[in-house]
Amino acid sequence: MADSQSHTATSNDSQEGNSMPKDAQTIAAILKETGVANYEPRVINHLLEFSYRYITDILEDAKLYSNHAGNSVISKEDIKLAIQTKLNHSFTTPPPKDFLVDLARQKNTTTLPTLKNYTGARLPPDRYCLTSVNYRLKDQSSMHKKPYWQSASEAASFRNAAGKQSTVGVKRKWRDDEEY
Template sequence: MTESPKLAQIISLILKSYQIEDIEPNVINQLLEFASRYTNDVLHDAILYSEHAGKNTVDLTDIKLGIQGRVNYSFSVPPPKEFLVELAHQKNKQPLPPVYEKYGIHLPKPKYCLTELNYTMVPEVNSQAAPASTTANISAAANNTAAKNDAPNTPTTDSSSKPDTSITLNQELKTNPQPPVAAEVKKEE
């Protein structure tokens, strides 16, 4: 077994002084890495501050300024315990919603579920007045089909000629004041 470095032993003693004895060996390695990185960053900042001041050497004021910069901008200070206790009391004053006795999984309101629609469709509305009712008329082009059926059976040379089947769809919507649109669908087999 190799002997750990002196800094690792110091970190281990610091942890034991806080009654932290049951730790994994990787924790000490992580703390060593943090201490090394923090020291390098503070010294690098101190060098930059001394160069900016026009000094050839780094003195104590540069190191203090580097530490202060790291403390102010690298670490966050937790809020005081009294503030957190007061916040907890305010939150705990609100009663919990009642739990209804029903079978199955209790889900939150539909607006908080992932199954709720996350979009809305807004129809285009023009400034003109819309028709009063919605009509949909579907009519087959019976005239063409009836005319072909009434014609005498004569042989044709074109084998691709099939009866013409077409559907005309006229639809007026309440939200669309424009004239109805006729769509023809032709099926060719």
């Protein structure tokens, strides 16, 4: 899907560029100079939004520094200070590669615990699973009793052809059931 919507820098860009704002043309030129040939058109909008937000924040901070110093005009030093504080607070530099290599070597010296040999899927205890049994079969002796939800005529309808009551049945657990 991204390939069908991707943008390819061609000679037709100069004709398209006339309909784009000047800042968008500048971003497209930067992408072209850095060797980015295929990109989605939204990339330019995202980069424009980021640059506008970044520049606005820098200028607002520089204005605050200028007002704090008692100046009515923003100076070059105020902008440098605003950029430096933005870099210190918003963007972090990655740790040196040597530090990361040493840290990885140190972590990799500890051995991993051995896995227990299980067959099948590893599941938590039955009381936490929905796979546990939520019913039980009735005993042979209790099958001859009339269930509390049946009347005498319903009990007669459950008798088999030989006139005996069925000996196999499933009983679900109910809150008000006294047999459980």
